[in-house]
Amino acid sequence: MAAELLKKKKIAIGISGASGAVYGIRLLEELAREGAETHLIISRWGEYTIERETSHRLETVKALASYCYEPDDMAAALSSGSFPVDAMAICPCSMKTLAGIAGGFSEDLLMRAADVCLKERRPLILAVRETPLSRIHIENMLKATDAGAIIMPPIPAFYMNPNTLDEVVTQSVYRIMDKLGIPAAGAKHWGSSD
Ligand SMILES: Cc1cc2nc3c(=O)[nH]c(=O)nc-3n(C[C@H](O)[C@H](O)[C@H](O)COP(=O)(O)O)c2cc1C
Incomplete structure (x- = not known):
């Protein structure tokens, strides 16, 4: 019964052009494993970083999602609040996409879907990635937080003693899944024994 309920969860996933495409890919893999229905948007520069940083082919990544949309398709389901997604994560989230969300400037479907989550009061997780951060970046994070987003940079918890890069990535993805309401x-x- 619990597994059936989880299967019905609809999660929007964005992969933007910040470094760390592997986080978004791992998130798609893990959500598929948990039986979630995923709705994916990859920005143009997200496509570039997938090709530049990972050994995955773009089509293979798209195939991990239940549904995939073009970033310029403003008529897609995710563009409307009437399409009932449960939550959204942008992973990784570039400073440009963060700026668009913080400013309410929905230039593409990725930003529009995030804007919809905020106006519909749905969970929106932004796995922002940049370093160092300018005042503009920090102000935009504050604005997005004030509007209801959860700013969640993928920062390793070294107290969990990760041994490999793979473990570091998975650890952050599991934290994001907790926030999406789909624990891995x-x-x-x-503090827990398991
Ligand atoms: C290899 C590569 C790595 C990048 N890493 C980052 C990053 O970590 N953070 C960031 O904000 N932008 C980064 N950028 C710049 C963004 O891709 C650029 O601002 C782009 O316009 C973001 O558009 P998008 O948010 O629509 O994907 C990177 C670009 C490239 C080519």
């Missing part, structure tokens, strides 16, 4: 079966939490 294998997730380890500090």
Whole structure:
């Protein structure tokens, strides 16, 4: 019964052109494993970083999602609040996409879908990635937070003693899944025995 309920969860996933495309790919893999229905938007520069940073082919990444949309398709389901997604994560989230969300400037479907999540009061997780951060970046994070987004940079928890880069990536993805309301079966939490 619980598994059936989880299967019905609709999660919007954005992969933008910040470094760390592997986080978005791992998130898609893990959500598929948990039986979630995923709706994917990859920005043009997200496509570039997938090709530049990973060994995955773009089509293989798209195939991990239940549904995939072009970033310029403003008529797609995710563009409307009447399409009932449960939550959205942009992973990784560039400073440009963050700026668009913080400013309410929905230039593409990725920003529009995030804007919809905020106006519909749905969870929106932004796995922002940049370093160092300018005052503009920090102000935009504050604006997005004030509007209801969860700013969640993929920063490793070294107290979990990760041994490999793969473990570092998975650890952050599991934290994001907790926030999406779809905890991963294998997730380890500090202070718990499993
Ligand atoms: C290899 C590569 C790595 C990048 N890494 C980052 C990054 O970590 N953070 C960021 O904000 N922008 C980064 N950028 C710049 C963004 O891709 C650029 O601002 C782009 O316009 C973002 O558009 P999008 O948000 O629509 O994907 C990177 C670009 C390239 C080519």
